[in-house]
Amino acid sequence: MATPSLPSQVDEPTEAGRALNALRRFVRALRSASRDTERRHAVTAAQLYVLRELGTSPGLSLGELARRTHTTQSTVSEVVARLVDTGMVRRRTPAEDGRKRELSLTARGRALADKSPRSMSEHLLGTFDTLPSGQRAALIAGLEAWLDAAGLAEAPAPMFFERSGMRPRRA
Numbered sequence: 001m002a003t004p005s006l007p008s009q010v011d012e013p014t015e016a017g018r019a020l021n022a023l024r025r026f027v028r029a030l031r032s033a034s035r036d037t038e039r040r041h042a043v044t045a046a047q048l049y050v051l052r053e054l055g056t057s058p059g060l061s062l063g064e065l066a067r068r069t070h071t072t073q074s075t076v077s078e079v080v081a082r083l084v085d086t087g088m089v090r091r092r093t094p095a096e097d098g099r100k101r102e103l104s105l106t107a108r109g110r111a112l113a114d115k116s117p118r119s120m121s122e123h124l125l126g127t128f129d130t131l132p133s134g135q136r137a138a139l140i141a142g143l144e145a146w147l148d149a150a151g152l153a154e155a156p157a158p159m160f161f162e163r164s165g166m167r168p169r170r171a
Contacts (some may be wrong), residue, residue, distance in 0.1 A: 019146075026124075030160050033120035041112055043088075046159035048112070049121045050079050051088060051105065055113035058104040065103060070125070075158050088112065121160060 013021060034045040041048060053068050054060060062080065066073040080103060083089040088109030092102045105113060118126075128136065147153045 030120050034160065037116075037119070041116060043083075043112065044079075044162050045119055045121070046079050046162035047083055047088075048116055049119040049159065050076065050083060051109050051113040052116070052119060052122065054089060054103055054105050055110060059102040061100055061102065069121075069159065071157070071159055075156075075162075079159060079162060083109065 030045070037043065037045045037048050043051070049069060050065065053065060057064075057068065060068065062073050062077055065080070066076045069076055080089055080091075084091060087106055090104055090106055092104065094100055094102055131139070144153065147155075
């Protein structure tokens with residue numbers, strides 16, 4: 001009687017396995033970078049991403065910052081509030097337009113943004129832009145279709161590994 005063969009290490013993964021492995025690699029890289037950022041700088045990866053964006057473009061509004069970080073105004077507002085609370089970001093109302101609120105780094109926020117390396121989000125976005133437009137479109141369509149099929153299309157999409165209530169430590 002022949003024994004059933006078990007998959008060996010050299011078997012090619014299925015399409016589903018390849019997709020899950022790719023997602024696992026993304027999540028692992030993001031989680032590792034997030035832990036490293038928190039350990040080294042006492043801020044979350046999302047907070048560092050916001051600091052670095054404000055470092056390159058001071059005076060952004062929340063809406064402009066949301067567009068630059070590819071998230072919602074509500075999500076980025078929570079991150080900014082934490083950074084304001086700890087003295088890394090300041091909000092200012094320009095005299096010429098009392099309806100607008102501008103965001104900028106404090107000296108403490110600038111020091112952290114200047115000394116830290118690119119965030120994993122910045123790295124992934126930079127490499128995404130190197131893909132041919134057809135591959136980018138196919139990737140987006142495929143991910144969105146997969147989320148829809150899994151019933152996750154309407155799930156919130158917060159910034160990576162930003163925990164509610166996570167406040168940077170004061171120095």
